[in-house]
Amino acid sequence: MALTSGVIEFFDESGQVMVQRMPKEGSGDFKTGTFLVVRESQEAVFFRDGKALDTFGPGRHQITTGNIPLLTKLISLPLTGGESPFKAEVMFVNKKTFTDEKWGTEQPVIFRDTEFGMVRLRAFGIFSHKIKDISLFINKIVGTQATYTSENVKSFLKNMIVGRLNDALGEVVKTVLDLAKYYDEIGVAMKSRVRDDFEKYGVELVDFIIKAITPPEEVQKAIDERSAMGAIGNMQQYMMFKSAKAMQDAANNQSAAGMGMGMGAGIGMGMMMPGMMMGGGGMQGQQPMQQQAPMQPQGAAPVAGAAVGAAVGGAAAGAPAAGGAAKFCTKCGAQNGDASKFCANCGNPM
Numbered sequence: 001m002a003l004t005s006g007v008i009e010f011f012d013e014s015g016q017v018m019v020q021r022m023p024k025e026g027s028g029d030f031k032t033g034t035f036l037v038v039r040e041s042q043e044a045v046f047f048r049d050g051k052a053l054d055t056f057g058p059g060r061h062q063i064t065t066g067n068i069p070l071l072t073k074l075i076s077l078p079l080t081g082g083e084s085p086f087k088a089e090v091m092f093v094n095k096k097t098f099t100d101e102k103w104g105t106e107q108p109v110i111f112r113d114t115e116f117g118m119v120r121l122r123a124f125g126i127f128s129h130k131i132k133d134i135s136l137f138i139n140k141i142v143g144t145q146a147t148y149t150s151e152n153v154k155s156f157l158k159n160m161i162v163g164r165l166n167d168a169l170g171e172v173v174k175t176v177l178d179l180a181k182y183y184d185e186i187g188v189a190m191k192s193r194v195r196d197d198f199e200k201y202g203v204e205l206v207d208f209i210i211k212a213i214t215p216p217e218e219v220q221k222a223i224d225e226r227s228a229m230g231a232i233g234n235m236q237q238y239m240m241f242k243s244a245k246a247m248q249d250a251a252n253n254q255s256a257a258g259m260g261m262g263m264g265a266g267i268g269m270g271m272m273m274p275g276m277m278m279g280g281g282g283m284q285g286q287q288p289m290q291q292q293a294p295m296q297p298q299g300a301a302p303v304a305g306a307a308v309g310a311a312v313g314g315a316a317a318g319a320p321a322a323g324g325a326a327k328f329c330t331k332c333g334a335q336n337g338d339a340s341k342f343c344a345n346c347g348n349p350m
Helices: 069-074 134-142 150-172 180-199 217-232 235-252 256-277 302-316
Strands: 002-004 007-009 017-022 028-031 035-038 042-048 051-056 059-062 085-094 098-104 109-113 117-131 147-149 203-214 326-328 335-337
Touching (some): 017 134, 017 150, 035 042, 042 134, 051 134, 085 134, 098 150, 109 150, 150 180, 150 203
Parallel strands (some): 007 035
Antiparallel strands (some): 017 085, 017 147, 028 085, 042 085, 098 117, 109 117, 326 335
8 A cells, every 4th residue: 555655556465455545544635646556456436525526447547637527626726836735535446356255154044844844954155246336335334444344244244145045945945855956046046135135235246155054963863864764665674684684693603692692683573573564564453462372392291281171161061160179080181070970071980
């Protein structure tokens, strides 16, 4: 930045200055005949009493009464050897595009999802902007600040973006499951809405890019579980495969205890799951399984089996109630009353 030796110019090494005023405080004493250097990405505006008077584009300009007609109409320039002084301010405005400006949601936005109900979403991305209307930008944004950078305006622009995000999501997306394929559509909708908001302050939105829109962790887990179920396919076949795998692992285990436990778990799983999956995979509407009588071990005495059958038959034939005296037939094993002389089942003498 220079305001001496008859040359007025501003060079921004940081690349982030949007507007620079010279001098930084108050008004400066300028002389006719001074050279004004404006670079390709800049415009220089002379201000007096808060009003924009003359604008200079890129190039090297010598300030004379001929090239500052508006200024000379408002200021009486006394002739002092061709170098008439006048008081004014010069605003160097950076017209370049400011890129890679990041935006994101500090707090999640609420989204009504058709699959998961109310979902909180976070989003972030980048955008680029530049000054479109110099007078509007200086009067509404910069004001009297000596130096105004892109960092100063970024927070304001970012908040406008986030404020429009929920409307765009509600119109374009129905469920977070479809977010990825609608990034471009959401970006176009957002750019259309935000562009008008920016232009009210003399700023043009050049690019708007969405990098990611993410649901909270619990919703991501639900999506992962749904994906896993879809990958499994037939649940009954999957459980049968798991049972067979468990038996194979047990067979490969050298430990007898491990083999017994693995085979038991595999066989039990294989026997239970088909019944559980029967009828559409649910247990609703199924009748409880009847309890089966324990199987008689091989080699058991037939008398015991006959005694059980006789007991049932005797009860049906009017045998004495439980708790009274009873006799058992030595031939067929049937239960008879204490006073019976002959077996009621086979007629054998008691």
